[in-house]
Amino acid sequence: MNLYSEYYVNEKSERFVNKIWCLDNSIGESLIENKLVLPNGCFNLAIVSGNSIEVHTSKNKYTMNEGFYFCSQMTNKVLVNIQPKTKVTIIQLHAWTLSMFPKYDLNNFSDAIIKIDAAELPFQNKIETDLNSDISALLNTINSYFEELNTSYPIKNTVEKICEIIKFHNEEITVSEIGKNLNSSQRSLQIKFKIATGLTIKNYIQILKFRKSVDQMVNSNPEKLSLTEVALYNKYFDQSHFIKKFKDVTKTTPKTFNSDSYFLSKKR
Numbered sequence: 468m469n470l471y472s473e474y475y476v477n478e479k480s481e482r483f484v485n486k487i488w489c490l491d492n493s494i495g496e497s498l499i500e501n502k503l504v505l506p507n508g509c510f511n512l513a514i515v516s517g518n519s520i521e522v523h524t525s526k527n528k529y530t531m532n533e534g535f536y537f538c539s540q541m542t543n544k545v546l547v548n549i550q551p552k553t554k555v556t557i558i559q560l561h562a563w564t565l566s567m568f569p570k571y572d573l574n575n576f577s578d579a580i581i582k583i584d585a586a587e588l589p590f591q592n593k594i595e596t597d598l599n600s601d602i603s604a605l606l607n608t609i610n611s612y613f614e615e616l617n618t619s620y621p622i623k624n625t626v627e628k629i630c631e632i633i634k635f636h637n638e639e640i641t642v643s644e645i646g647k648n649l650n651s652s653q654r655s656l657q658i659k660f661k662i663a664t665g666l667t668i669k670n671y672i673q674i675l676k677f678r679k680s681v682d683q684m685v686n687s688n689p690e691k692l693s694l695t696e697v698a699l700y701n702k703y704f705d706q707s708h709f710i711k712k713f714k715d716v717t718k719t720t721p722k723t724f725n726s727d728s729y730f731l732s733k734k735r
Contacts, residue, residue: 469491471488473486473488474489475487476613479613485560487605487606490555500548503729504541508671508674509559509562510562511537513535514558515534516533516556516597517533517598519550520553527580529580537580538557540562540666542666552598574665590611626663633675639702680701680709683697685731694722
């Protein structure tokens with residue numbers, strides 16, 4: 468059994484969904500504890516099957532029994548304990564996806580989790596919470612819904628454009644420069660982004676830079692890559708600035724960071 472696995476949606480759905488990942492202790496007989504998850508600039512829709520998972524964010528502790536949960540943007544590491552006979556399937560939504568639904572005001576909603584009713588889900592097909600549910604059925608449901616959404620919204624809205632510009636500039640751009648790109652005031656952009664994501668634009672950029680640096684550390688040969696090189700590559704002022712930002716999120720230093728304690732994205 469693979470405790471951590473990843474699945475990918477089709478090309479059209481990728482506009483809104485980064486990936487689907489699964490934490491599977493469905494045939495396990497013991498508690499999996501003190502595993503960690505890092506912020507990544509995405510929202511998560513979590514489907515808990517079986518017993519439960521306990522999640523500690525920077526603000527609260529949540530016991531998530533079988534059902535559906537919406538997880539906001541995380542700004543610090545999250546600790547998880549997974550009960551035996553439990554599986555958690557997570558649909559990872561891009562930062563701009565929720566901005567397609569204006570009824571959601573996420574302005575003050577970060578580092579938090581809420582349980583939602585199955586009736587609140589927008590998908591046409593029912594999503595199963597059975598331990599033995601088929602991932603291919605979930606993928607078909609997700610692809611079908613987001614393909615239709617892609618057709619309904621051919622023009623990118625402001626939040627999606629902001630994220631696109633940030634990515635194009637490799638997270639090296641100011642809010643002022645984004646405003647010039649979009650011919651819009653900084654204040655207007657900040658308000659729209661905060662309502663849609665719960666983050667400031669600067670927070671979002673910092674999270675993306677942090678994750679890029681972690682992925683580089685984990686996927687590179689440590690004998691060939693120094694902390695200074697990681698810091699400079701990701702445009703931190705210097706090594707000490709990088710270490711400070713790293714400790715803000717992980718509460719540890721890059722040198723003592725143990726990747727085996729974390730659920731980290733697979734290299735695609």
